[in-house]
Amino acid sequence: MKKDMFVRVYLTNLGKYVEGYLIGEWVDVTTNTDWNEELKNIGVKANSDYEEYFITDFDSNIDIKIGEYTSISELEKIAEQIEELNATVDVDVFNAILDCSSDFEEAYNIAINGDYTYFDNVNDNSDLGHVLVDEGYLFSGDLDENIKMYLDYESIGRDYVINVNGSFSDNGFITLH
Template identity: 75%
Template sequence: MKDFYVKVYLTNLGKYVEGYLVGKWVDVTSDTDWIEELSNIGVKDNSDYEEYFITDVDTNINIEIGEYTSINTLKKIAEQIEELIDIIDVDTFNAILDCNSDFDEAYEIAIDGNYTYYDDVDDEYDLGNTLVDEGFLGHIDDNLKMYLDYEKIGRDYMINVNGSFSSNGFVALY
């Protein structure tokens, strides 16, 4: 299982305007001392350089962090990620994000367990086949399975559960 990670490159805005790139990669965790990290790049209250911006983001979560994302928002993201670590893996969470696109909503879905995730299901045929194999339609004799239209089974299920294919598999959101 891969660990969740988010890193941001904090940049001193005042120095940047002056033509200097002064910044630092910072891990977004609940242990991060943001005042110290900002101080390390010369951003301090009551100085010539009081503002920062985020120049780059490195993460394995399909989350958008803008250049002017606040420190409070980064702290909130760090806390949410720490809760997610114990209940869901990165690929499953990214699949929920692919279907939902809003981090806070995807977080709530993951925390509440309001989803079903099928790994390595790439299309409606694969989904229908997986549903039949897992007994979703009850027990079906092996001699009858060759007559089933797996693609239609998968499509109907996808429509009925408000599901969606992602880059990682299929997610049904409830």
Template identity: 45%
Template sequence: MKDLYVRVYLTNMRKYNEGQLIGGWVDVSTDTDWSKELKNFCRIGKDDVFGEEYFISDYETNINDLNISEYTSISELENVAEFIEYVNLNDLQDIANELIEAIGGIDIYRLMRLLENEQYVYIADAGDDEKLGEYIIENDAKYSSLSDDIKHYLDKEAIGSDYCINNGGIYQNGNYIELLG
């Protein structure tokens, strides 16, 4: 699993309006000193006068569907940094990206709550009804007392389909995802 990351290009708005692109790349992390970074990239001239305004003119990330605009605030970036740290420390990168893609437009706080409270079902490599049915038959207590000979005759596709429909799950990128909260 690759660690999640976000980098933003902070741009001095006053200098930009004067026709100059003054700014620099900043890693969004819980260790980032935003006051220092703003002073570094919003300096105006040689006399250490600082511009009051900045904007984000570009960003790089490996988080699916994360939208950062020129208007994203520092406090929002700090929230993203906390999310990234939590996900990376707990090896939840793939699940986080799958949930973001599945839900779309989810805010970071809701996603953190889902991950922290394990309010989701994520079954890797169960990307269709039949594979989900196979997983359920092998892992659900209801089917544990059945012999393998009988399990062979079960309609795995129907079992997976019913489970998906009844629980409101979706198939995405070859996996099954269901929100519990």
């Protein structure tokens, strides 16, 4: 079952915070979010004593960095990217891509362009070795079963991990192209 990615931020009224009051609310970062309405809900509006907000906290099921002063336009961009990713890739696969890449933007581009191979239910070097041999990633044609029983699948998997930009994730192994 495919799981979608999400990001939520806790928007806080900066002026009220400085005065000693924590006025804010959790907001889902989606393409449907009306940011002007959300800011108005916490008392932030132009030409008033309370024109500024900051992000007190955030929650997500992906390894994304959201700073205190992340702009609304940046949040809107993140929402668009997450919507596109949710149509393309499972959250577990995306988190595996994130493990192998330098940041969210690079992982986003890899996921959208399909520049990866994901082996589901591969949890260790031995599992990986079996997949590589049994599914024909290493040898063209079928390998005789009498030969397969002599193969060191763990070493095959270990050597593959060493030679590719890959990583084990919670549910599989991913390699970037």
